[in-house]
Amino acid sequence: MSAKKLYTANVHTVGGREGAARSTDGQLDIRLSPPGTNRPGTNPEQLFAAGWSACFEGALGLAAREQGVALPADTAVDASVDLHYGTAEGYFLTARLDVSLPGLGDGVAARLIERAHETCPYSKMARSGIEASVALRNDAS
Template sequence: MARIEKVLYTGKTRTSSGGRDGEARSSDGRLDIKLSSPGSAGSGTNPEQLFAAGWSACFIGAMGKAAGRMKVALPPDLAVDAEVDLGTAGSEYFLQARLNVSLPGLDREVAQALTDAAHQTCPYSKATRGNIDVSIHLV
């Protein structure tokens, strides 16, 4: 396991009042949300949506770094649609995920190279590698 040599940022949150049906707030006050269990009638988001949002944002950042190294301009309308499934196998809970990467206007080989490089460097991709089923598609 790689060890961090220099911490660049620490996200701090506190979740209370019921976990998946509670509230989460960041220490700086910039995040203040209600949580609801997936599929419930609650008005909040859920951990799977938050994970998908974080991963897709990080993945775009990793593609930006790769594009800089490859001297390629990313299209302004690029997008990553992340889908994070919560499911069971027997009595155990698991996650699985799909990232659907859209890089309109780029040659498919270049787009694939950017996607592959991002998946190797994105911290979320590294954290999930070998731990959950992940598929990445260029759309």
């Protein structure tokens, strides 16, 4: 059985951590700045944290529906993404989510979080990696 592609995000970035990124549909148009510089703009770590936390909250909603549980209106997911540098490893990321499900018992909340972590595409990527490729695009005529 093959997977059906549901969506492709296309973003063009110029200038790296001190540049800008814009999606082809114009919905994302941001300035980038290195972490900790207080310059205008965001950084890749913040973007990953926003993407993972949003995706995870969506997966929580699916898990709640599967289990016949009403997800609290004030459900929240806080994501932390840390950029590290080690002399042997070079640059690498670590990340964690803190999930708030007010009013749900610990057992129910734990089951929802576990199920969401099993199904969220960002969680899958964080656990197992992602199929990825890098290629040279030759724009020369």
